[in-house]
Amino acid sequence: xxxxxxxxQVNPLPPExxxxxxxxxxxxxxxxxxxxxxxxxxxxxxxxxxTAQPVTAGLSVPPLPQxxxxxxxxxxxxxxxxxxxxxxxxxKDAAIGQNIVIQAESQGxxxxxxxxxxxxxxxxxxxxxxxxxxxxxxxxRKSWFD
Amino acid sequence: MKKGRWAVLLGATVxxxxxxxxxxxxxxxxxxxxxxxxxxxxxxxxxxxxxxLGQWRGKVLVVNFWATWCVPCRExxxxxxxxxxxxxxxxxxxxxxxxxxxxxxxxxxKELGLNYPVLVGGFGAIELSxxxxxxxxxxxxxxxxxxxxxxxxxxxxxxxxxxxxxxxSKLL
Numbered sequence: 584x585x586x587x588x589x590x591x592q593v594n595p596l597p598p599e600x601x602x603x604x605x606x607x608x609x610x611x612x613x614x615x616x617x618x619x620x621x622x623x624x625x626x627x628x629x630x631x632x633x634t635a636q637p638v639t640a641g642l643s644v645p646p647l648p649q650x651x652x653x654x655x656x657x658x659x660x661x662x663x664x665x666x667x668x669x670x671x672x673x674x675k676d677a678a679i680g681q682n683i684v685i686q687a688e689s690q691g692x693x694x695x696x697x698x699x700x701x702x703x704x705x706x707x708x709x710x711x712x713x714x715x716x717x718x719x720x721x722x723x724r725k726s727w728f729d
Numbered sequence: 730m731k732k733g734r735w736a737v738l739l740g741a742t743v744x745x746x747x748x749x750x751x752x753x754x755x756x757x758x759x760x761x762x763x764x765x766x767x768x769x770x771x772x773x774x775x776x777x778x779x780x781x782l783g784q785w786r787g788k789v790l791v792v793n794f795w796a797t798w799c800v801p802c803r804e805x806x807x808x809x810x811x812x813x814x815x816x817x818x819x820x821x822x823x824x825x826x827x828x829x830x831x832x833x834x835x836x837x838x839k840e841l842g843l844n845y846p847v848l849v850g851g852f853g854a855i856e857l858s859x860x861x862x863x864x865x866x867x868x869x870x871x872x873x874x875x876x877x878x879x880x881x882x883x884x885x886x887x888x889x890x891x892x893x894x895x896x897x898s899k900l901l
Contacts, residue, residue: 595865595885657797657837690798696887697867698799700828700855 595693596621604704606672606685611710614642614672614685620665623694628662630690630701633672640683641675663691674710683708762881764874766861767792772826772848775835780848788822789900790874794850794858796828797837802869805887806841812893813845819901820876828854828868875900 595601603619616633620626628650635642647670650662677683686705692698767790771781782792793809795802806825813823823845827834831849838847850857855866862883863870873882873896882896 595867597865598867655800657800657803657840692800693867696801697865697869697885698796698801699867700796700852 595695595697596624598691598699598702599704601693601699602626602689602691602702602704604687604689604706606687606706606708608677608683608708608710609671611677611679611712612674614674614683614708616670616672616685616687618664618668618687618689620667620691624691625663625665625694626668626689626691628664630688631668632688633670634686634688635672635674636684636686640677640681642685643673643675645671645673677710679710679712681710683710762879764790764872764878764880767872767874767880768878770857772850772854773831775827775831775838775847775849777831780846782824782848785822785824786878787876788820789816789876789897790872791821791823791897792826792872792874793823794826794828794854794863794868794870796868797833798829799868801887803837803841805869806843808888808890808893810842810844812897816897816901817844821897821901824848826850826854826858828852828858873897873900 601621601624603621604617605619606614606616609615614635618626628647631647633642633644648668650664653661653663655661672685674683684705684707686703688701688703690699690701768783768786771779774780782790791809793802793806795806797803809823809825812821825834825838825843825845825847827847827849828851829849830851834847834849855863855868858870859866861870861872862880863885865885867885869885869887871884871888872880875881881900884892888896
């Protein structure tokens with residue numbers, strides 16, 4: 584084998600650690616969805632989608648906050664997020680005691696010059712009258728091609 | 730894209746993925762540097778025609794997993810075009826495997842003027858690349874195969890021009 588170059592010694596994070604997703608209920612009508620984005624990594628604004636199960640919970644997603652603009656020669660103007668992204672999602676018909684699964688689809692890259700395929704992560708959020716800790720992301724990581 | 734073409738691509742991708750998973754496991758247990766996993770694959774080109782990678786056996790083969798949504802992938806491709814043009818007559822062969830759909834891959838290949846084949850793996854190709862050593866399943870991911878069918882080098886992330894020159898010159 585040919586000796587590995589310096590880049591090969593770098594250990595990029597797996598996507599679920601580079602873009603850590605959590606969600607928690609602030610109240611029965613509001614879910615706080617959060618991406619903690621590791622240093623040196625970024626997410627594309629237009630690749631982020633949220634869905635909820637069961638669909639009868641009536642999820643409503645507000646416009647995402649403005650990201651940092653970036654010119655892409657192939658896709659034109661795109662926006663990216665670094666650090667963290669917090670979005671307050673609205674539920675119309677979630678009942679106290681119900682578990683809502685929030686599914687977040689995202690796609691991002693690392694400054695070292697790699698990009699991850701679109702990922703789907705999910706978190707189960709118990710709806711309570713008063714809430715505490717964020718829901719842990721589910722262990723299973725999905726992607727578009729699963 | 731016509732439904733028939735999608736069906737052909739999807740079928741070929743599933744078959745290739747299954748072959749890759751099977752051969753990948755076998756390859757790891759037999760010989761980690763053996764490229765038989767790769768050379769046993771067939772994937773459709775952007776026109777939907779199945780292309781066995783074994784057709785390039787005996788050449789110095791550089792297989793590059795890429796996608797149109799991957800900026801670093803696109804940025805490194807002009808140097809591949811240049812190297813293909815310069816060293817192709819000496820037996821260097823680049824092959825791109827697009828982790829994308831055929832329409833986007835074809836459009837991008839035309840825009841950039843790719844002078845080497847582009848095969849279409851869809852999103853299933855990223856899993857295929859995992860069986861070939863791409864543990865983080867990110868792009869770009871590039872595999873260099875020598876004339877004897879052995880993997881001489883794999884790289885996650887862009888290949889720098891000086892690296893490309895160094896690796897290829899040793900293999901030709």
